[in-house]
Amino acid sequence: MSNSRGEILVTGASSGLGEATALALADAGFTVYAGVRSADGAQRIARRSPAIRPLSLDVTSSESVAAACKEVRERTDGAGLHGVVNNAGICVSAPLECVPLDDLRAELEVNLIGAIAVTQAFLPLLRSQSAATPPGNPAGRIVNISSGIGRVAAPFLGPYAASQFAKEGVSDALRRELAPLSVSVSVVEPGAVMTPIWSKVAEAARHVLDAAPVEVANSYRARFEQFVALNEGRAKASRTRPEDIARAVGHAMTARRPRTRYRVGSDAWGAAVAARLLPDRVLDAVIQRQFAAVSARGDAAVRAVPSGRRQEETR
Incomplete structure (x- = not known):
């Protein structure tokens, strides 16, 4: 049985933004197909809400995507999908001179x-809802995170x-292609937010x-250590x-x-405004000043530590 508001697919739903999104949509009355890659992830997300249906989905595998689509089509009995949320993502962080090309390919492959x-x-499942959609409303909806x-x-991202x-x-191209087909495309641009993805970035x-x-x-x-400090501090x-x-x-x-x-967070709004209004050189200078400020705080912290302890901490 489905919730009355329809079915939505959320990729990368085992943690972080995907998990929060799946739960919020389930609470709002949707049936959510939560794309996960592991059995443990499927069991954990299924326990969170009776409206969540775990779905084995690896977005980098054409076979997995096809199998997931077939499963959703069968579960919905051809009724179609209300929406798709493309949330699955990874973050490769390192100086570009050092990034292994396989890591770069993996970043692009997933995201x-x-x-x-x-x-x-x-x-096709999004378009199939057109007959049941009120006039003026999108027949299907895509949200790209x-x-x-x-x-x-x-730098370093x-x-x-x-x-x-x-x-x-x-997303811009897709929105313009799908508008005549009554499928909407929206982009959600989060700013800094504390999720499990960032805990892995610095170590990798x-x-x-x-x-x-x-x-x-x-x-x-x-400079990379300054970046890590800046990133963690912002998050x-x-x-x-x-939940935002x-x-x-x-x-x-x-x-x-x-x-x-949808820009979520003051820093996301700030980035959009800066990209539109500031010349490249000015924006470069702003970013460099942020790094310098982090470095100055670190130097001050080291100077405040007694000399014996300072040596111990920097071994």
Whole structure:
């Protein structure tokens, strides 16, 4: 049995933004097909709500995407889907000079090509709802989760920025292609938010630096550590929560006229304004000052530590 408001697919729903979105949509009366990659993830998300249906889905596998689409088609008995939320994503962080090309390919495969693969597969199910849709409302809805990094590319997030800039462009093209078919396309651009994805970023990037030639790694290591401190500080200080992103997705899935973009968090708005108004050199200078401020705070903290302890902590 389905909830009365229809069915929605959410990819990458086992944790973080995807999990919060799946729960919010289930609470709003939708049946949610929660795309997960592991049996443990499926069991955990299924326990959160009776309206959530775990769905085995690896967006980088054409076989997995096809099987998931077939399963949803059978479960809905051909009634179609109300919406798709392309949330699955990873973040590769490291100096571009050091990033293994396989890691770059993986970033694009998950964040960009995976989103397109899911969209291609499920579009027929989104269009099939047109007969039951009130006049003036989209027959189906697509929400692509992007990032403020899709507006302003931060140092050491080049691969991630590449995927998100591309997702922004793909979303614009898709929106214009699907408008005559009564399928809406919205982009949600979160700013800094504390989710499990960021806890893995610094550790993975340090492995990349450790594997690089010493002279290359040493050229970047100090500034990368400043970046890690800046990133963690922003995420911890941010008032934006996964539930805020989930509310934006909910609006895109229920509004008569969904917005083309939802910017969530003051920093996401700031990135959009800066990208539009500031010359590149000015924006570069702003980012460099942020790094310098982090470095100054770190130096002050070291100077405040008694000399014996300082040596112990820097061994």
